[in-house]
Amino acid sequence: MAQRAVWLISHEPGTPLCGTVRFSRRYPTVEKRAKVFNGTSYVPIPEDGPFLKALFFELRLLDDDKDFVESRDSCSHINKTSVYGLLVGGGELWPVVAFLKNNMIYACVPLVEQTLSPRPPLISISGISQSFELLFGIQDFLHLGQKNETELNTKLNQLPDLLLQACPFGTLLDANLQNSLDSINFASVTHPQKQPAWKVGTYKGKPQVSVSITEKVKSMQYDKQDIADTWQVVGAVTCKCDLEGIMPNVTISLSLPTNGSPLQDILVHPCVTSLDSAILTSSSIDAMDDSAFSGPYKFPFTPPLESFNLCYYTSQVPVPPILGFYQMKEEEIQVKITVNLKLHESVKNNFEFCEARIPFYNRGPVTHVEYKVSFGQLEVFRERSLLIWIIGQKFPKSMEISLSGTVTFGAKSHEKQPFDEICIGGTAYLKLHFKILDYTLTGCYADQHSVQVFASGKPKISTHRKLISSDYYIWNSKAPAPITYGSLLL
Numbered sequence: 001m002a003q004r005a006v007w008l009i010s011h012e013p014g015t016p017l018c019g020t021v022r023f024s025r026r027y028p029t030v031e032k033r034a035k036v037f038n039g040t041s042y043v044p045i046p047e048d049g050p051f052l053k054a055l056f057f058e059l060r061l062l063d064d065d066k067d068f069v070e071s072r073d074s075c076s077h078i079n080k081t082s083v084y085g086l087l088v089g090g091g092e093l094w095p096v097v098a099f100l101k102n103n104m105i106y107a108c109v110p111l112v113e114q115t116l117s118p119r120p121p122l123i124s125i126s127g128i129s130q131s132f133e134l135l136f137g138i139q140d141f142l143h144l145g146q147k148n149e150t151e152l153n154t155k156l157n158q159l160p161d162l163l164l165q166a167c168p169f170g171t172l173l174d175a176n177l178q179n180s181l182d183s184i185n186f187a188s189v190t191h192p193q194k195q196p197a198w199k200v201g202t203y204k205g206k207p208q209v210s211v212s213i214t215e216k217v218k219s220m221q222y223d224k225q226d227i228a229d230t231w232q233v234v235g236a237v238t239c240k241c242d243l244e245g246i247m248p249n250v251t252i253s254l255s256l257p258t259n260g261s262p263l264q265d266i267l268v269h270p271c272v273t274s275l276d277s278a279i280l281t282s283s284s285i286d287a288m289d290d291s292a293f294s295g296p297y298k299f300p301f302t303p304p305l306e307s308f309n310l311c312y313y314t315s316q317v318p319v320p321p322i323l324g325f326y327q328m329k330e331e332e333i334q335v336k337i338t339v340n341l342k343l344h345e346s347v348k349n350n351f352e353f354c355e356a357r358i359p360f361y362n363r364g365p366v367t368h369v370e371y372k373v374s375f376g377q378l379e380v381f382r383e384r385s386l387l388i389w390i391i392g393q394k395f396p397k398s399m400e401i402s403l404s405g406t407v408t409f410g411a412k413s414h415e416k417q418p419f420d421e422i423c424i425g426g427t428a429y430l431k432l433h434f435k436i437l438d439y440t441l442t443g444c445y446a447d448q449h450s451v452q453v454f455a456s457g458k459p460k461i462s463t464h465r466k467l468i469s470s471d472y473y474i475w476n477s478k479a480p481a482p483i484t485y486g487s488l489l490l
Contacts, residue, residue: 001130002030002111002170005045006163008138008156009052009105011061018056019105021048023159027170030111041116043091045109054086055098055107082132083122094119097131102143106135111170130172137166137175144178165201174306203242203305207459209451210240211252211310215440216470219320223477231320233441234470235263237310241303248455249273252310252446254297260443262294263313271301272310284314296450315442321347321467324474326358326430333410335360339403339430339474343395347441354391354434356403361385361420361428364410371405378403385409385418391434427479432472440465 008023026045035042046054056062085094094116098107110127114120122128141162142155162177179201219231241250256262264284268275278293299310325340337358343349360366366382376391389403423429448461 001127001172002033003027003127003131003134003167003172004030004034004109004111004170006108006134006138006167007048007051007105008142008159009055009107011100011103011105013061017049017052018062019052021052022104023156024048025160025163030170033113034111037111037113037115039115043089043093046088046093050088051086051093054088054093055084055096055105058084058086059098059100059105061100061105081122083128095122095125095128097128097135099135101139104139104142106139108135133175134167134172137177141177141181176306179305201305202246203244205242205244207244207453207455207457208242209250209453209459209461211446211451211461211463212238213254213440213444213446213463213465214238215442215444215465215467217317217321217441217467218471219473220471221320221324221474222479223325223475229320231317233261233315233317235313235315235440235442235444237299237312237446238307239303239310240307243303243453243455243459244457245455247302248453249300250303250454251298251300251452253450254295254299254444254446255450256295256445257443260294261315261317261441263297263315263442263444265314266297266311267313268299268311269301269308271304271308273300273302275299284316315444317441319344319346320472321441322432322434322472324430324432326428326474326476327478328426328428328476329478330426333364334406334408336406337404339389341391341401341432343399345399348436348439349394349399350436350439351391351393352435352437354393354432356389356391357431357433358387358389359385359418359420359423359428359431360387360407360409361418361423362412364412366407367410368408369405371403373401373403375401378405426476428476430474432469432474434469434472436467438465439467441467 005026006024007021010020010022012019031045035044045051082099083095083097085092086096087093093109095112096107096109098105108131110125110131112120112125112127138159142152158181159177162181166172166174166177166179213235215233215235217231217233219229221229223229237252237254239250239252241248243250254263262282263279264282266279266282276298279297282293301310321344323342323344325338327338329336339356339358341356363385366380366385366387369378369380369387371378373389375396376389379388379390380386381388387407391401395401445465446463448463451461451463453459453461
């Protein structure tokens with residue numbers, strides 16, 4: 001992910017060019033890569049003048065541009081993404097990310113690491129999201145505390161040095177340019193020694209380390225003998241290390257309880273300096289056995305300034321946290337539903353929230369509901385053909401709850417009613433949404449004593465963990481055909 005060029009252009013209606021380029025930066029090394037990747041579809045970055053004219057034409061900001069232009073103004077070319085193609089030098093420069101804010105146009109051209117003919121889908125171009133992040137960061141910096149034109153000029157004059165820190169060689173490292181400014185000012189006074197090339201600055205302030213473990217549990221439950229239920233845990237460890245010094249060292253250890261599920265498929269951040277081979281070889285592809293590595297998992301690293309994901313992992317826990325049964329039976333304009341949910345006894349019974357959503361696709365609006373619920377409360381969204389069973393923050397002592405009822409529908413309205421090509425007829429589902437704080441399904445944790453910091457000062461250390469649902473489905477057990485939805489777990 002890299003940028004070929006960046007521009008800041010003031011919009012000045014009534015002037016000959018309707019605007020002025022206040023700042024521009026090109027990255028020749030990235031441009032050489034673009035020429036190789038794009039091949040015959042490569043269009044070079046133009047000079048500021050032609051670029052400004054082409055961009056203002058595309059954005060309809062020229063004073064004399066009042067005529068309809070088919071290639072730009074027809075209904076088939078409505079732009080919803082702030083990504084444009086500009087006609088320059090006999091070719092089309094694409095993609096150009098640009099938007100107007102506070103009479104200033106922010107624009108840049110991301111590197112596309114493939115041919116541009118035919119155009120690849122925007123979602124496949126990772127540099128576009130980085131373009132927005134960079135431009136939003138510049139926008140925040142320019143207008144934070146700005147009171148007049150003099151202050152704006154001062155900040156524009158600081159941009160070349162800031163982008164050397166925040167976006168060296170066109171690769172964005174930190175979108176918060178104020179961090180780069182503070183680092184430059186601090187390093188010039190107290191750290192005249194050379195910084196590592198990969199680190200954009202140093203931190204000054206109270207030392208602190210934050211470690212957060214987030215596990216997402218996915219599940220597909222069918223209650224059918226010919227289709228196996230599936231579930232999986234995906235975890236991420238996020239760190240933020242505010243530590244003084246050029247090269248502070250930190251070691252974080254993840255631990256499991258005696259009956260915890262081993263971590264597998266572990267991917268680590270490049271800043272990790274060494275790793276036990278047993279951590280890298282633990283894979284969910286291999287059959288589980290007694291020799292599976294169960295920790296502790298130690299990660300020594302030299303942290304970057306920004307928040308980052310130290311590692312990702314998966315785990316095959318023995319049971320899903322909530323077991324469910326859902327049955328739906330159709331009777332003309334009505335459906336009868338039965339839902340049973342059971343919280344596993346090993347799971348912490350203390351939710352931040354827990355609810356079950358039951359959509360009724362391809363039907364009319366809900367006109368009447370008769371139901372009986374053993375716990376919680378039911379909300380009906382008639383126009384959306386949706387029931388939401390709000391379970392709350394705790395299951396009852398029995399750990400089991402149930403919902404049964406009859407739902408009546410009105411006439412279909414294709415303009416408003418939800419539609420789904422998969423969920424036809426009885427092929428329907430219930431989806432669970434929940435979050436449990438200070439808990440992980442694997443039992444994985446990092447306490448304050450497991451965090452070792454080798455830097456000046458005694459840092460404040462905080463650790464957090466949570467479990468949240470992700471693609472947690474319970475399918476109608478009376479579905480007409482045994483359909484597997486394993487792909488939804490990807």
